[in-house]
Structures are given as structure tokens and as C-alpha cells.
Amino acid sequence: MAERMDAYWMPFTANRQFKKAPRLLARSEGMYFWTPEGRQILDGVAGLWCVNAGHARPKIVQAIAQQAGELDYAPPFQMAHPKAFALAEQLAALSPAGMNKVFFTNSGSEAVETALKMAIAYHRVRGEASRTRLIGRERGYHGVNFGGISVGGMVANRKMFGTLLAGVDHIRHTHDPARNAFSVGQPEHGAELADDLERLVALHDASTIAAVIVEPISGSSGVLLPPKGYLERLRAICDKHGILLIFDEVITGFGRTGNPFAAQTFGVTPDMITAAKGITNGAVPMGAVICQQKIHDVFMQGPEHLIEFFHGYTYSAHPLACAAGLATLETYADEGLLTRAQPMAGTFADAVHSLKGLPNVIDIRNFGLVGGIELAPLPGEPAKRAFNVFLECWEQGVLIRTTGDTIALSPPLIIEKSQIERIVDVVGKAIRKNA
Numbered sequence: 001m002a003e004r005m006d007a008y009w010m011p012f013t014a015n016r017q018f019k020k021a022p023r024l025l026a027r028s029e030g031m032y033f034w035t036p037e038g039r040q041i042l043d044g045v046a047g048l049w050c051v052n053a054g055h056a057r058p059k060i061v062q063a064i065a066q067q068a069g070e071l072d073y074a075p076p077f078q079m080a081h082p083k084a085f086a087l088a089e090q091l092a093a094l095s096p097a098g099m100n101k102v103f104f105t106n107s108g109s110e111a112v113e114t115a116l117k118m119a120i121a122y123h124r125v126r127g128e129a130s131r132t133r134l135i136g137r138e139r140g141y142h143g144v145n146f147g148g149i150s151v152g153g154m155v156a157n158r159k160m161f162g163t164l165l166a167g168v169d170h171i172r173h174t175h176d177p178a179r180n181a182f183s184v185g186q187p188e189h190g191a192e193l194a195d196d197l198e199r200l201v202a203l204h205d206a207s208t209i210a211a212v213i214v215e216p217i218s219g220s221s222g223v224l225l226p227p228k229g230y231l232e233r234l235r236a237i238c239d240k241h242g243i244l245l246i247f248d249e250v251i252t253g254f255g256r257t258g259n260p261f262a263a264q265t266f267g268v269t270p271d272m273i274t275a276a277k278g279i280t281n282g283a284v285p286m287g288a289v290i291c292q293q294k295i296h297d298v299f300m301q302g303p304e305h306l307i308e309f310f311h312g313y314t315y316s317a318h319p320l321a322c323a324a325g326l327a328t329l330e331t332y333a334d335e336g337l338l339t340r341a342q343p344m345a346g347t348f349a350d351a352v353h354s355l356k357g358l359p360n361v362i363d364i365r366n367f368g369l370v371g372g373i374e375l376a377p378l379p380g381e382p383a384k385r386a387f388n389v390f391l392e393c394w395e396q397g398v399l400i401r402t403t404g405d406t407i408a409l410s411p412p413l414i415i416e417k418s419q420i421e422r423i424v425d426v427v428g429k430a431i432r433k434n435a
């Protein structure tokens with residue numbers, strides 16, 4: 001086995017550890033994966049925050065197969081195919097009012113790069129070319145391309161890659177366990193952390209700042225929630241200074257918080273949303289930037305035969321992705337999945353918070369169908385305790401995810417109470433075992 005695994009350099013993986021004891025998946029359906037040996041694995045993380053409707057959903061499978069035989073590819077530059085328009089229209093309809101223009105990419109990372117470029121170009125075409133600075137947030141994750149890691153705030157993703165993009169700064173993160181540990185839902189304390197943007201405006205001047213990008217809920221850096229009033233305050237400060245607000249909803253989009261987008265759940269409308277993952281239920285790579293009409297309209301000037309925005313990908317609006325996307329949205333609608341996290345949130349919150357008091361559990365965070373259980377690190381070995389819990393859960397037939405010493409849960413939105421209980425039971429036992 002080991003030799004045949006040599007060629008594949010795995011992403012965000014402890015390659016040597018993995019290849020000594022591989023964790024392989026061969027099949028999936030509904031809430032489950034199966035290993036090549038036929039062992040059933042309950043999916044506690046929707047694959048990687050993307051399989052929101054559960055695995056191998058028939059409408060999606062069929063749509064992809066049919067599309068592959070009908071129109072396998074269509075060039076997206078100066079050409080199009082009908083499903084691209086249909087999907088854009090449906091995504092716009094799901095988005096907050098006024099957010100009705102959709103630019104397709106192939107991943108969350110590309111959606112982020114697209115939004116950042118769009119923001120800088122937007123200011124330029126409307127005559128404020130000095131607005132080139134991009135502001136991210138500490139502990140933010142915005143994918144792995146250069147723009148994304150520059151505005152991102154996870155040190156391991158940044159430190160190996162040189163000086164990154166120039167002209168980027170960061171506001172403080174919102175994680176405040178001293179005041180907010182074990183909050184159920186949105187924490188009470190920390191709205192004032194949004195004022196950190198005023199500090200950067202005072203330092204750089206608003207006339208140099210194009211946009212601020214934040215995740216409404218930070219996922220990859222450990223399920224960090226927005227304190228009550230925080231996003232509202234960030235919106236107000238952006239408005240005051242003419243700064244665009246980008247919500248990176250790559251994980252919070254498509255029902256994770258109980259609405260199509262977290263912008264709706266938290267009642268704050270950004271200027272752009274970056275999305276991916278749940279657009280196609282993870283079945284075909286796709287991302288998108290959904291923006292306000294006003295952003296798009298500014299570009300629509302000059303001679304009509306000229307390209308307005310010099311940006312795009314060979315696979316933007318790929319026919320297979322569009323077919324998968326349309327079938328995914330239909331599946332979400334058929335089963336009410338984009339709001340199902342609302343009725344399930346209480347059950348989920350009770351379950352994850354029942355882990356309070358277990359050895360080394362130092363915080364538990366939750367919202368909708370997202371949970372974060374933070375463990376005290378093993379002395380001198382950060383991330384190892386949580387990784388050991390992950391390995392134990394795998395052995396017991398439950399797939400979770402860990403980031404640092406936080407266990408992140410984000411199950412498919414079709415999950416039932418008994419499955420939530422099973423996940424939490426297995427996680428609890430694994431935490432005890434690794435005390």
C-alpha cells in the first residue's frame with residue numbers, strides 16, 4: 001500500500017502519518033461514508049462543510065450525469081450556456097435584497113481572490129483609485145491563494161509564504177474566552193471589537209481602504225462567533241467611511257446558520273458575499289461572488305464591445321457545476337434544508353454543550369448546525385490532543401474535523417437527533433480517552 005501512495009502529496013494533511021495508517025473513503029450516501037472495507041462512517045462535518053444535503057443525492061447525481069452527456073464544456077469568455085444564467089438567477093433570489101449579480105469561480109479561494117480584485121477595481125472605475133488597501137481579521141481564513149492568505153489571519157497559512165500582498169492590515173479577532181466561554185449561540189461580549197476598524201482608518205485613512213473581509217462565523221480557525229452587535233457595528237463603520245464589506249460565506253452559506261446566508265441570519269447585508277462548497281453540495285467544484293447591483297453597474301461603462309472586468313476562469317460557470325448547482329438548490333428547496341438548522345439548533349446546542357465538564361474541555365461554541373469544542377492543548381504539543389480525538393472518532397465510525405485544539409462539527413443539514421447524539425457520544429468518549 002505504502003508505495004502506491006507515494007505520488008500523491010496530500011493537501012493540509014500530515015502526509016507521513018496518513019500514509020502509515022491511511023483513512024480511505026470509498027462510497028457515500030446520505031449521512032454516511034463507507035471505507036473500502038465496508039466500515040460505515042457517520043459524517044459529522046458534511047465532508048468539509050460542503051455536503052449540506054447529505055451524500056449522493058439522486059437529483060444531483062442524475063443532473064451531473066445527464067449534463068456530462070449533453071454539454072460537457074462551454075467556454076465562459078464571450079460565450080455562455082443557459083444553465084449559467086438560471087443558476088445565477090436562483091442564487092440572486094436566495095441572497096439578501098439588492099445582492100443580485102453573481103460571478104462564478106471554481107472554489108472558495110478563487111471567490112475570495114475575485115471579490116478582493118472586484119473591490120479594488122470598483123473603487124478605481126468610480127474614480128477613487130487610491131482605495132487599494134484590503135483589511136482582513138486576525139484568525140480569519142479566506143482560502144489559500146495569495147490574496148486570501150494576505151487578508152487571512154492564520155499564522156501557519158501565512159508564515160511560509162514571504163511578504164504576501166502589500167497594503168493589507170487586520171482588525172482584531174473576536175475570540176474572548178475570558179468573557180464568553182461556553183456561550184450558547186452568539187456571545188454577549190465584544191461588539192466593541194468592531195471599532196478596531198476605526199483604528200486602522202485613523203492609521204491609513206479611509207481614502208486608502210477598499211474593503212474589509214470577514215467570515216460571519218470563522219470556521220477554520222476554530223468556530224469563532226460574532227459577538228452580539230459586532231457585525232452591525234462593522235457594517236456601520238464601513239458605511240461611514242465608504243469601505244466595502246465582504247462576508248466570506250464559504251462555510252456559512254447554504255443553510256448552515258438557518259438561512260441561505262449568515263447575512264440574513266444576523267440581519268447585516270454586506271456589499272459582497274463569497275460562496276462555494278454548498279452551492280453544488282460539494283459534488284462539483286464551484287464558487288461564486290454575489291454582489292450588490294451598484295458594484296456591477298459601476299463597471300458597465302465605456303464602449304459596449306469592450307470587456308468590463310478583466311477577470312475570469314476557464315471553468316467559470318462550468319456546465320457540470322451549474323447542473324449540479326441547480327439540482328442542489330432544488331434538493332434544498334424540496335426538503336426545506338436552507339432553514340432546517342433553525343429547528344435543529346436547540347437540539348444541536350444541547351448536545352454539544354453536554355460535553356461541558358469533560359476533561360480538558362475549555363470552551364464550547366455553537367450556532368445553527370455548527371459546533372466548536374475547544375480542548376486544552378497537551379503541554380508542548382499544540383493540536384495533538386484534538387488530533388488524537390479525531391483519530392479515535394474515526395476508529396469509532398464518526399468523522400469530525402479538528403483545527404488546532406478545537407473540534408469542529410458541521411454535519412449535513414439532513415441530520416436527525418439520534419445522529420447528533422451519536423456524534424456527541426463518540427466525541428465525548430474520545431475526549432475522555434485522551435484526558
Ligand SMILES: Cc1ncc(COP(=O)(O)O)c(C=O)c1O
Nearest residue numbers: 107108109141142143248250251
Ligand atoms: C471562509 C472560507 N473561505 C474560503 C475558503 C476556501 O475555499 P476552497 O477550499 O474551496 O478554496 C474556505 C474553505 O474552507 C473557507 O472556510
